[in-house]
Amino acid sequence: MDANKNSAQEELFYLADENGEQMAFHFLDCILVEDREYLVLMPAEGPYVNEAVILQRFKEANGEESYIPVEDMKTIRAVYDLFRQRAGDAFIFTDEN
Numbered sequence: 001m002d003a004n005k006n007s008a009q010e011e012l013f014y015l016a017d018e019n020g021e022q023m024a025f026h027f028l029d030c031i032l033v034e035d036r037e038y039l040v041l042m043p044a045e046g047p048y049v050n051e052a053v054i055l056q057r058f059k060e061a062n063g064e065e066s067y068i069p070v071e072d073m074k075t076i077r078a079v080y081d082l083f084r085q086r087a088g089d090a091f092i093f094t095d096e097n
Helices: 073-087
Strands: 012-016 022-033 036-043 053-059 065-069
Touching: 022 073, 036 073, 053 073
Parallel strands: none
Antiparallel strands: 012 022, 022 036, 036 053, 053 065
């Protein structure tokens, strides 16, 4: 996926990594697949700024949210394909299917 073609207002999303370091992401979409929520994010800086990151969102009983990287390729493909359909006009996708 390449840079956003539109200069629409971007929403930054901050997450802490395993070392507690804050990382900034551009929030691209929230997609529901099989009753599970997935966030599609793009790093705001660093070497992977043009690569989508897909995280599953979990809502805890206490209201807190946690985010887990998706490792299952079938799920990644399903979420990414839906994202491409929904955001096809906003981005230039350079990946190969």
